[in-house]
Amino acid sequence: MKFTNNNLPDLGRRKAIRLVGMGAAVGMGALASGSSSLATPNMGNVSLADQVGSFFQDHYKRMSPEEIQEAIERLERKYKSKYQVEVKVGDPKPLPDVLFGYALNISKCQGYRECVKGCTAENNQSKDPNLEYIRVLEMDRGQMNLETADPYYPSTEEVPKPGKFYLPIQCHHCENPPCVKACPVKATWKEPDGIVVIDYNWCIGCRMCANACPYWARKFNWTEPNLPVDTVNTQTGYLSNRPREKGVMEKCTFCAQRSREGRMPACQEACPTGARVFGNLLDPDSEIRYVLENKNVFRLKEELNTEPKFWYYSD
Amino acid sequence: MNRWLLWMFLLCLPGPLWALDTEEIKSIPETAKVAHQYDDPLEAVARVPAFVTDSRIDQLIYYPCENCHTKGMVAPNDKVRTLELMHMEINLDHGKGRFWCTTCHDINQRNQLISLKKQRISFDQPYLLCGQCHFARQRDFFQGAHGKRKDNWFGPKKLTNCTECHDPHVPQIRARLPRKEPDPRLGLSIDNSDKHHRHQPWDQAKEEHKDEVHQ
Ligand code: SF4
Ligand code: SF4
Numbered sequence: 308m309k310f311t312n313n314n315l316p317d318l319g320r321r322k323a324i325r326l327v328g329m330g331a332a333v334g335m336g337a338l339a340s341g342s343s344s345l346a347t348p349n350m351g352n353v354s355l356a357d358q359v360g361s362f363f364q365d366h367y368k369r370m371s372p373e374e375i376q377e378a379i380e381r382l383e384r385k386y387k388s389k390y391q392v393e394v395k396v397g398d399p400k401p402l403p404d405v406l407f408g409y410a411l412n413i414s415k416c417q418g419y420r421e422c423v424k425g426c427t428a429e430n431n432q433s434k435d436p437n438l439e440y441i442r443v444l445e446m447d448r449g450q451m452n453l454e455t456a457d458p459y460y461p462s463t464e465e466v467p468k469p470g471k472f473y474l475p476i477q478c479h480h481c482e483n484p485p486c487v488k489a490c491p492v493k494a495t496w497k498e499p500d501g502i503v504v505i506d507y508n509w510c511i512g513c514r515m516c517a518n519a520c521p522y523w524a525r526k527f528n529w530t531e532p533n534l535p536v537d538t539v540n541t542q543t544g545y546l547s548n549r550p551r552e553k554g555v556m557e558k559c560t561f562c563a564q565r566s567r568e569g570r571m572p573a574c575q576e577a578c579p580t581g582a583r584v585f586g587n588l589l590d591p592d593s594e595i596r597y598v599l600e601n602k603n604v605f606r607l608k609e610e611l612n613t614e615p616k617f618w619y620y621s622d
Numbered sequence: 623m624n625r626w627l628l629w630m631f632l633l634c635l636p637g638p639l640w641a642l643d644t645e646e647i648k649s650i651p652e653t654a655k656v657a658h659q660y661d662d663p664l665e666a667v668a669r670v671p672a673f674v675t676d677s678r679i680d681q682l683i684y685y686p687c688e689n690c691h692t693k694g695m696v697a698p699n700d701k702v703r704t705l706e707l708m709h710m711e712i713n714l715d716h717g718k719g720r721f722w723c724t725t726c727h728d729i730n731q732r733n734q735l736i737s738l739k740k741q742r743i744s745f746d747q748p749y750l751l752c753g754q755c756h757f758a759r760q761r762d763f764f765q766g767a768h769g770k771r772k773d774n775w776f777g778p779k780k781l782t783n784c785t786e787c788h789d790p791h792v793p794q795i796r797a798r799l800p801r802k803e804p805d806p807r808l809g810l811s812i813d814n815s816d817k818h819h820r821h822q823p824w825d826q827a828k829e830e831h832k833d834e835v836h837q
Contacts, residue, residue, distance in 0.1 A: 412767070417797075417798075419801065420800045420801035420802070420803075421801060423801060423804075436808065437805040439804050458803075459803050459804065459806065460803065461803055461812075462800050462801060464799070465799055466797060529808060569777055570773065571775055580795065581770035586775045587775065593766075593775070594767065594775075597765040601765070622762065622767070
């Protein structure tokens with residue numbers, strides 16, 4: 308099955324607004340560079356030129372490579388002033404002939420929540436309030452009742468508990484993603500390698516996507532993300548783990564900054580039980596294909612026809 | 623009289639079972655393949671995707687074992703006994719009492735492991751040894767459905783060795799404490815006071831609205 312990315316809407320109105328804005332930007336830019344006595348008024352810690360530049364920044368998919376480069380440099384300057392460390396923002400592109408898929412062995416998962424830890428160490432989520440992409444559900448054995456699933460099982464009791472099994476959920480990178488259909492501004496879309504990404508600069512924070520997602524995968528920054536400097540991961544990607552703002556949506560990106568370079572996602576690396584299998588669905592020799600072809604696999608809420616690229620299996 | 627009939631009947635019962643025992647079952651057709659154990663344990667890796675593992679020898683505290691065992695300090699002793707001088711920390715809980723050290727450790731060449739068919743196996747390749755019994759797991763390990771691939775999903779494949787996760791003497795994975803639980807949604811809290819019914823954050827909301835009648 309193949310789903311194409313939805314075409315972008317008619318941009319007539321946006322273009323018009325941008326043109327008007329551009330005039331203003333040129334004026335302000337002249338102001339910023341022209342008179343040295345005024346210097347650049349510091350709005351927050353970001354220069355006026357950068358403020359204006361990011362205000363008029365286009366949608367990721369409509370930016371030329373040069374514009375993307377400028378946007379990245381603006382972001383790097385901003386993070387530098389915010390966190391006092393050099394944060395490198397990369398922009399790895401989807402690899403050809405790659406479609407990412409994930410499988411998780413629920414008979415191996417012990418509920419340690421190590422994947423959650425690995426994920427938050429990698430992906431620059433807010434640490435207070437604690438924003439986590441992976442939710443490990445404690446489930447009663449012999450049933451698949453998500454109503455009684457408990458994500459808050461305490462860290463003071465040993466796991467696995469008798470009579471329970473553990474079902475980690477995160478973004479399933481649906482091949483037919485309802486979140487993408489729900490977004491009114493197309494700030495989220497499915498990339499050719501199957502990763503569903505968000506342009507954090509384009510997101511208006513309406514949270515429609517979170518409503519549409521059947522897997523509770525999307526997490527919203529209700530407050531200014533609190534990311535202590537010593538927890539910043541400085542190797543980031545534009546569409547994945549670069550630090551976010553208040554009022555934008557975020558979620559798992561299969562660690563696009565790692566996986567697009569051939570590395571494993573942080574949760575796979577952190578899992579001490581080897582329950583997580585990640586790989587290329589288009590490669591018939593990959594581990595994930597072996598699992599799909601040889602194990603009893605199932606997908607969560609399959610009846611919704613979202614075609615998740617995240618399977619569970621048991622052995 | 624009835625009793626005699628019953629006896630007669632019972633004696634006849636096994637008859638049909640013997641009748642089943644025919645030539646058809648006894649003779650194996652020419653084309654059938656007999657399952658065979660590998661003569662060389664390395665045969666198991668010959669037809670699976672190429673992979674490497676990290677060395678285990680570097681991680682072993684007592685290696686090289688020969689330093690004590692074959693260089694004359696300790697005489698080989700195959701007797702099942704309680705160890706009193708060395709290796710007391712090993713609490714062999716594997717194979718339900720059927721194993722002794724020399725089931726897997728070569729008594730003559732102490733730096734090596736040994737298969738049940740007496741082939742030597744390196745400490746770096748415990749998957750060959752474990753696979754003798756755990757053959758289904760071994761296949762899954764080679765193919766990527768058991769154990770774990772390290773570093774990359776693409777390019778040269780490095781697998782986690784069996785003994786990196788399982789203590790071969792006590793292979794079961796133990797229960798332990800999980801990492802910190804997630805924060806509940808803003809404005810809600812988790813109540814862990816009642817062990818039998820853990821109050822979920824949403825119970826609080828239910829409680830607050832319990833008087834509202836929904837029509
Ligand atoms: S799991 Fe949710 S957020 Fe992820 S692609 Fe599917 S609908 Fe979108
Ligand atoms: S919160 Fe952002 S990504 Fe989600 S629907 Fe709204 S604009 Fe789109």
